[in-house]
Amino acid sequence: DVSTLKELCKRWKPEIANGFKKHQKHTALADIIESVEELRYYREHFIKV
Template sequence: LHYRNIDVSSIKELVKRWYPDVYARKPQKENTHRALNDIYESIEELNWYKKNIFIP
């Protein structure tokens, strides 16, 4: 593990509590529970937060 790892689940929980209206528009994950698919979905989810929450 690297010290710069990002915990997407923590970001999701913060967004859910701080911006519930924006969180409600978040795309649903497929939940296939396959390691590589989970990684790709987490990256997509983080990009969604970047575009919809972390607006410059």
């Protein structure tokens, strides 16, 4: 879940927590794509897998 990773990042690595900027298009497909991009950001910068 994206919000779980976002909250963990805010607490454990606050310096990178605001690195992902949302585009806020608010269509179903855009929201899904944005969530995948956000997960990718947290994987690369927070989890480092």
